[in-house]
Amino acid sequence: MTGPRLPFQDRREAGQVLAEQLEHYRGRPDLLVLALPRGGVAVGFEVAHALHSPLDVFVVRKLGHPGHEEFAMGAIASGGIQVMSPLTGMTVSPEAIAEVVAREQAELARRERLYRGERPPLDLQGRTVIVVDDGLATGSTMLVAVLAIRQQHPARLVVAAPVGAAETCWTLRAQADEVVCAATPSPFGAVGLWYRDFPQASDDDVHALLDEARRELGVAAH
Numbered sequence: 001m002t003g004p005r006l007p008f009q010d011r012r013e014a015g016q017v018l019a020e021q022l023e024h025y026r027g028r029p030d031l032l033v034l035a036l037p038r039g040g041v042a043v044g045f046e047v048a049h050a051l052h053s054p055l056d057v058f059v060v061r062k063l064g065h066p067g068h069e070e071f072a073m074g075a076i077a078s079g080g081i082q083v084m085s086p087l088t089g090m091t092v093s094p095e096a097i098a099e100v101v102a103r104e105q106a107e108l109a110r111r112e113r114l115y116r117g118e119r120p121p122l123d124l125q126g127r128t129v130i131v132v133d134d135g136l137a138t139g140s141t142m143l144v145a146v147l148a149i150r151q152q153h154p155a156r157l158v159v160a161a162p163v164g165a166a167e168t169c170w171t172l173r174a175q176a177d178e179v180v181c182a183a184t185p186s187p188f189g190a191v192g193l194w195y196r197d198f199p200q201a202s203d204d205d206v207h208a209l210l211d212e213a214r215r216e217l218g219v220a221a222h
Contacts (some may be wrong), residue, residue: 003183006163010197011039011134015046015069015163018182022130022160026051030127030155035056036145038113038201039191040133043162045209047132048217055213056122057115057206058131060144061104066096072140076104078112078121081148115206131157135191136164136181141170146175149170163194 008014025031031053035044041057048055063074063084073092074084082101112121131145142159149157159176161169165188169181185194192198 007194011042015043018162019047019050021180034131036133039204041206041209043134044132059108059111060091060141061108063100075144077148083144083147092170093139114203117133124154126155129154130160132160136161136168159211
């Protein structure tokens with residue numbers, strides 16, 4: 001099967017292309033599409049629309065090493081999930097870790113309130129969950145999301161992206177039940193190279209798409 005023609009025009013076109021490869025999930029009563037904000041939400045909206053699924057966000061925040069924030073010592077995600085992966089040779093005191101966690105937890109809570117309002121996160125237990133981003137370069141954010149979602153016991157967990165590095169898509173197969181990368185160009189470079197129009201998505205964009213999805217698709221009962 002030939003892959004999609006690259007670059008995609010924008011995230012919405014990419015989501016429509018991705019949805020075609022997820023057609024076998026359309027209409028499942030237990031289906032839920034989770035998008036990683038901000039860039040994954042426009043893609044996830046198109047997937048949810050095509051598959052007749054509710055859409056929600058799954059927020060992930062990196063925990064940077066104090067003084068070396070570019071290096072992740074772990075991450076936190078929606079639902080109070082924390083995943084730690086300390087780097088060899090870099091020790092951090094419990095107090096410093098707690099300070100970083102508190103700061104990022106506050107930002108995660110701010111974003112969730114902004115995106116979801118007072119609505120609680122949807123229950124993932126026993127559901128078929130498709131987690132979507134606009135592309136997978138290193139896949140580190142997606143990996144944290146998958147590990148966190150696993151702790152909520154979905155029946156099936158699918159990773160989906162319009163474009164991704166082949167090695168990253170392959171590596172994620174060890175953690176997800178299925179990985180769908182619509183295109184795996186090589187060499188990969190950055191995600192934005194595979195889109196003609198790739199603006200920075202704003203919080204307002206995310207909020208508007210989630211509201212539109214709720215009006216069109218409703219909210220799952222459980």
